[in-house]
Amino acid sequence: MSEHETNRWRGVGGTALLAGAVGLLSARPSLLLVGVVGVVFAVYPRVFSPPTPDLKLDRRVDNPTPNFGEAVRVTVSLTNVGSKPLFDLRVVDGVPASLVVTDGSPRCGTALRPGETQQFSYSVEATHGTHAFEPTIVVARDPSGAYEVETSVVEETELVCRALPADARLRRHTIDCIGKIATNRGGQGIEFHSSRDYRHGDPLSQFDWKRYARTREETTIEYQVEQSARLVLLVDARRVAYRAPPNRPHGVAYSVAAAEDLLEGLLDAHNDVGLAALGCDDCWLEPGRGPQHRVRARRHLITHETFSAMPHDPDDEPALDEQVDTLLGRLGASTQVILLTPMCDPEITRAARTFEVYGHHVTVISPDVTSDETLGQRLAAMDRQNCIAALRAVGIPVVEWRPSTPLATALSASATEVEP
Amino acid sequence: MTATPTPTAIDVNRRPARLSGAAAVLLAMTALAAVAVLGELDRSGIVWVTLFVEGVGLTLLALGRGLRTKNQGVAGHAVTATGLVVVAVSFGLAVTEPSDVGVRVWLLVGTVAAFLVAVAVVPVVDRWSRRLLKVGASILFVSVLLGGLVSLGPLSTLLVGAVAALLVWDVGEHAIGLGEQLGRTAPTTRVELTHLAASLFVGAVAVAVGLLVSGLGTPTLSFPSFVVLVLAMVLFGIALRN
Numbered sequence: 001m002s003e004h005e006t007n008r009w010r011g012v013g014g015t016a017l018l019a020g021a022v023g024l025l026s027a028r029p030s031l032l033l034v035g036v037v038g039v040v041f042a043v044y045p046r047v048f049s050p051p052t053p054d055l056k057l058d059r060r061v062d063n064p065t066p067n068f069g070e071a072v073r074v075t076v077s078l079t080n081v082g083s084k085p086l087f088d089l090r091v092v093d094g095v096p097a098s099l100v101v102t103d104g105s106p107r108c109g110t111a112l113r114p115g116e117t118q119q120f121s122y123s124v125e126a127t128h129g130t131h132a133f134e135p136t137i138v139v140a141r142d143p144s145g146a147y148e149v150e151t152s153v154v155e156e157t158e159l160v161c162r163a164l165p166a167d168a169r170l171r172r173h174t175i176d177c178i179g180k181i182a183t184n185r186g187g188q189g190i191e192f193h194s195s196r197d198y199r200h201g202d203p204l205s206q207f208d209w210k211r212y213a214r215t216r217e218e219t220t221i222e223y224q225v226e227q228s229a230r231l232v233l234l235v236d237a238r239r240v241a242y243r244a245p246p247n248r249p250h251g252v253a254y255s256v257a258a259a260e261d262l263l264e265g266l267l268d269a270h271n272d273v274g275l276a277a278l279g280c281d282d283c284w285l286e287p288g289r290g291p292q293h294r295v296r297a298r299r300h301l302i303t304h305e306t307f308s309a310m311p312h313d314p315d316d317e318p319a320l321d322e323q324v325d326t327l328l329g330r331l332g333a334s335t336q337v338i339l340l341t342p343m344c345d346p347e348i349t350r351a352a353r354t355f356e357v358y359g360h361h362v363t364v365i366s367p368d369v370t371s372d373e374t375l376g377q378r379l380a381a382m383d384r385q386n387c388i389a390a391l392r393a394v395g396i397p398v399v400e401w402r403p404s405t406p407l408a409t410a411l412s413a414s415a416t417e418v419e420p
Numbered sequence: 421m422t423a424t425p426t427p428t429a430i431d432v433n434r435r436p437a438r439l440s441g442a443a444a445v446l447l448a449m450t451a452l453a454a455v456a457v458l459g460e461l462d463r464s465g466i467v468w469v470t471l472f473v474e475g476v477g478l479t480l481l482a483l484g485r486g487l488r489t490k491n492q493g494v495a496g497h498a499v500t501a502t503g504l505v506v507v508a509v510s511f512g513l514a515v516t517e518p519s520d521v522g523v524r525v526w527l528l529v530g531t532v533a534a535f536l537v538a539v540a541v542v543p544v545v546d547r548w549s550r551r552l553l554k555v556g557a558s559i560l561f562v563s564v565l566l567g568g569l570v571s572l573g574p575l576s577t578l579l580v581g582a583v584a585a586l587l588v589w590d591v592g593e594h595a596i597g598l599g600e601q602l603g604r605t606a607p608t609t610r611v612e613l614t615h616l617a618a619s620l621f622v623g624a625v626a627v628a629v630g631l632l633v634s635g636l637g638t639p640t641l642s643f644p645s646f647v648v649l650v651l652a653m654v655l656f657g658i659a660l661r662n
Contacts, residue, residue, distance in 0.1 A: 030575045031568045032650045033630045034582045039657035040626035090601045107606035363591040
């Protein structure tokens, strides 16, 4: 709770002095009395002490697990549970940064007697991911508005929009693309890969007995190796990635939502998945699998500081090269990197190339947060296209994701694009 | 899966709150009208005509701004321009029509002040709202003092004029603050009405105190001792502030 003076009555004493002075000089009692008005208004703000808001908040969503694109009605009830009336309350509900308000306003101005409740509602449009509501900010003023007290009321609400009706599409793509190199080898497995001459020491289970019976040739059947991939979802949460088109969520919100979707899909496909972020806080979750790891990773994405809705202080942010160096030290050999970034600056393409050079296969998934209304916006969009082209030129696949479509659509659409 | 069209997010409209903004402009007009009644300035009716013309002009400015916000730029600019012309006409009336020079100056200062207040809370321009409002309210207060100087009249209307000028700042600033923090789409009627009621109540108290003090003074006290009395009150107020 923070309290400060608004100083909105500063200078009102001056009006009293001015009126008094003019009245004195012109010897007009009536003007002197106008000075009295000034005095009354100078005293007015001194009568009150700062308000002490004591509030209870109740937030209801009509559908906590909506489908993508569905409108969700949020109803907020605010009750004054203190013993004093609150004359001037301004309430701003903590809408998650990744959601867009499409109807009504998440803000409300009201006055509440003790025990009274005010209700307001608005609609948000569901996008992918788990969206936790932020604390509601309440600003209370005394009747004259001289003191302002800012506080927040916490009511935990979550909207979960599981984006992918069929994770299979994502998984297939993941194996096609990310697990590609590993599965090109023959060995033990299920699916036929090739057959070759028998070499001493080959397992008997892979010996081709039927062929031996037919032609007396000693051959060994090789099956396709289904190796799971070890990969790290790397979210670009630098300050520059918080760019947003007008009235839309910013790039980090989209990247985090995509990371959530990918996390589920990749873990379902028995991959080792870790989490990392480029940003100010040190965010690292070792690749792993299993239900516990899944829960830990989910929590990490929702609660970790780095993924917060507001950009950080740019001074806290280490240079990108340093962050990349740190990550390179942590990534085990042959760990792949899925880089989620809105690609707002060319630096990130350099980072992607660095990972690639050090032997970590990089796939970039880039939510598009550019728009084309002004010249500057078009220029930024063109910059991004140039970055994407530069990455593709060196063989790094880039999946362009327009956030108005589900991520799975973008992934399957790019599958042909990535692998000709 | 087909692409969903991008939803249109509602704009956070940061313009000053509607109700309080309108109240501020009305109070500005009231301050002028109060002084007009005070000095029997309304004999020719020209003050009322000027105020009416300015009222029409300010309404047009508000309408123009509304149209511009709704992306009807051309119509909005046309209406705004018309509004500005009408306001200019009211300035012209204020300068040319009244026979008395004092009344001319007072009326011009007053109409300009009301115009500035409207520019701040409509707002006609999106910047400097607070500064414009402060200047407008101050000029309005000065115009009330001027009105008191050019012609003596019943004290009560002068008091009402001064109170109205102070309330213009109070209510107008409240509107701007609400606009900044909550925006126009948010429901704010309740907080605006509460604030308006509290301010009007204090204004009424101020008028009552003024009348009470004058009741004390005029019949029995000489002007110097009356001055001392009022001065004492002013100093008392300042002492309380510190």
